[in-house]
Amino acid sequence: MYIVLAVFAVHWYLSLFCQTFFLHRYSAHKMFIMSKPWERFFYLLTYLSQGSSYLSPRAYAILHRMHHAFSDTERDPHSPHHTKNVFTMMWETKDIYNAVLNRKRVIEAQFERNYPEWNLIERLGDSWISRVVWGLLYIAFYLVAFFYLDMHWAFFFLIPIHLLMGPIHGAIVNWSGHKYGYQNFDNQDKSKNSLIFDFLMMGELFQNNHHKRPNSINFGSKWFEIDPTYPVIKLLNRLKIIEIRKKN
Template sequence: MAQDGSVFATHNADFVVESGADHRKKAISNPYIHRLQRRHFLLFDVLPFFGMAAAIAFLWVHPFGVVELLLLFGMWLLTGIGVTVGYHRLFTHRTFRAKPWVAAALAILGSMAGQGGMVSWVALHRRHHECSDREGDPHSPNLSGGGFTGRLRGLMHSHFLWMRRHEYPNIVHYAPDLLKNKPLIRVARLYYYWVVLGLVLPGVIGGLVFMSWQGAVSGLLWGGLARIFILEHIVWAINSFLHMFGTKAYESRENSRNGGVFALLTLGESWHNNHHAFPDSPSFGLDWYRLDPGYWVIRMLAVAGLATDLKLPTKDRRVAKRLDRRAASANAAA
């Protein structure tokens, strides 16, 4: 799937555009960018660890109940949809078109996930597809050497550690379409405010339901910080484990794999090999019986007239890339 947008909300991305950066460069690296990366890493990647621990510790003060479960699940689902349907399938790969207000809502929900500003996220993911599992891929698990130690080092890098410091993809090169979308950029500039809203909202709901500060803190912890922690690790596992383990149904130039058993948990993102084989498809499952909640949301938007131009791969395209077909042809030729 995707990754942590790591460096910038869009106002920081403007630094790259307006500071005279060489637009011919595909990636940029300097001390200013690395400071921003470390700050984002500590705030949105490390702090949720402590938030999850605090949520568990707070059970001694306020028990986990139906309200906490609903806040955790509801906020996880909404922000997860913001990432998979908005950040990934709409903004990065343009697999469908959405009404402007729908796109803005998806950008807000994706921002609440705390995985980076929309433009940065898109640029990083487009670079990932361009260089996947090769030099230049920001989070491949397959470039750290062989053997157990190399594979473990690669998994740790791709799952989490790469976000501390990395080359920043030039958004002028990788995301010019988004930079031209002024209404969407105005929404994206408020990235940090949307993250805070995603923390405050469940806290307010918890406080109002229980009419106590304990309810407010419990809502903040479970619907906010713990939710960010859980969603992050689901997303990061696609970067790491599904580029090393799983099944491969279609030919693709990188090591992407499918992990169908995790389809519901990842909202369809675990059909990762399918996605790399057909990145322009809004459906990652491709077949109706392969669970893909992200695509179900897109289909509902289409039925409501809020999404158009869904670009599903044709049967011929899919057959041409099937690995079992190629293997059968090779065996017949032999």
């Protein structure tokens, strides 16, 4: 049982780290720079950690920039205030994401620029073959755990979370971060800080702070607000793996 929980936790937090570090803070905001080899390393790590729910850095960056520009308006690609529930919000987001990914939507120049691209990983990650293979690997692991590691059958309910890890992370952040919590700043939108120590989403639930200071590498603002990704970024900067562009 503990092995299964450990594997789930590793998948959750490694995938989440790639989402907040590489897709969000690097691809969308360019809060720091890195060499091409390191960019390829984190690009590949994002694919490996997200697996069947791989999200394109280009499409993610464009949608996120649109989200900031049109936060909680009808043009926001994922606001909880213009949909009936979290499922309809994410379904509409999926449609916009696919249109952007497949270049079937006209994108304003302010959003369509300065993001990492690696066509090989893009084609691989978005292919149904890749998504199905990853899904089968997740299922195989749980079958092995069930028959050989005395895993309780209830743990099979974790498989859908593995399959949809990326969108689930997005759903939690976009729904909770714009509906529940408190506000440090009046950003002319509904953004909220949902936790004071964001152990669940590694800083992503400081949405109100982030919308006020979108280029700050520390999503916490008050002294008691802890962004777990911030010290990791500082360490990577000290190790010269990345170079922080905006000191704060």
